[in-house]
Amino acid sequence: MRQPPTFGPQNGLTMPISDRSRELIHKYLEAHALPSEVVELEVLLSTDPDVAGAFAEAARLDSLLKNHFRKQQKIDQVAALLQTSEASSGKTGARTEADEPAAPAEPPRLTGSTFVRRLWEPTRPRRSLARSLAATARRWPWIAAALLLIATAASVWVLRRPGRDSFQLASGRVIVADRDVQHVPEGVLFAVAGGEIAVLQFSHGTRIELTPATRAVLLQAAGTCTVRLNSGGGKITVPGDRPVVRVETELGIVTGTDCRFSVEFTTALPGATAATERLELPRLVVSVERGSVTVERGGVRTTLSAGDERVFL
């Protein structure tokens, strides 16, 4: 039995292919074909250019669909982030305007963009400087009490927070804003200076050995220690039952616990040398010595075990 015309290799009208050929192509692409069916498809592909054309078309569609949905996934993630940010700024606005005079009638709003809308939000009426100072003076005792409370709470938090000394430099040189440091501050970009490996020993036993010229930011949250790697790399050792270590790069996120692995993240495109003629594409190289790590990239998770090395471009 023949199907209505389908399209082959030339993207024009070609001979239709049989139901069976179509079925075999779909089964193959879904990894659903039996070994005997794969052999049957092989014969059809080798002998019938229309089947080969339909196969190429189906494979292209498969690839485009993957591409489309992965792109969509990223767009959704960004949209969710924007929505969260929009919602939180909306809440802040409501709180600060609670004790202000009533807003004037709302002007017409532009539709279609959440960003445009803000331009039309009413502005608050200005108060004179004298009135502002008088109001501040009346509130002074309350302001002082609030400041005292905040200072006390901040001191308690700084003294008690877990892993306060966790960014201790054990050996090598690390610089922050052109100054050598012994403690790497959280959330601040630092670089490994000099020609030696910089070793960061964490209070919970995790050890990070960074190669010279590495640039990164360290972050800590409950149960996770994050290294945001701008460039460079090194070896990371995470003891068992310790917080998860997460290495974030533009090409993927590496996560592991109870393991030893190394990462190398190259962003630049160094010139190819005539001797080697090798292209150094931006890449992330992950190799695992002990345990296993997960590499998440474009919505796909890959688990690497001891002995594995993988290059992500």
Place this chain on the structure above:
Amino acid sequence: MDPQAEYLKLLFGCELEIRAFIGSIIRDANDADDLFQEVALTLWKEFSRYDRSRPFGAWAQGIAGMKLMQRWDQTKRLPVVLSPEAIEAVSRAFDQTESPPSRRAEALEDCLKHLPEKSRQLLALRYERSLKIDEIAQELKATLDSIYQSLSRLRTRLQDCVNRRLSAHKMA
């Protein structure tokens, strides 16, 4: 133009097509990714020998085909499942395309907009979350065969829609 910049421009221009070709022969996403990287490095090493009068995509595909054949193991049939003869036939078919991948992608976007929500959700499970048919069946509490049939029908429908749009564009 700097050779590296020229190379990257050419490579990115046909990346989707090369990935589709490799992905059609090697069905495991990680293995396919590995081979694409290997092909990209080989292309760069051989770039000085690239004949600029020929389309870069066809040259790249030829090298990808060669790499695929090198990996074929008659006994294990993994990661390359199809025989060298079949790979060659598929490579020829990929070579004969007329529409640039970007136009195909646009046509697909249009076609997807006209799909019912339920169909889009099914495709999202398959391609966004990379679930296999049996995992989708489990998630949707449906039979394996019904999911397989639905996906096959959907792909055929999309394929026809994309081709119709490409033909219409060509006529216009």
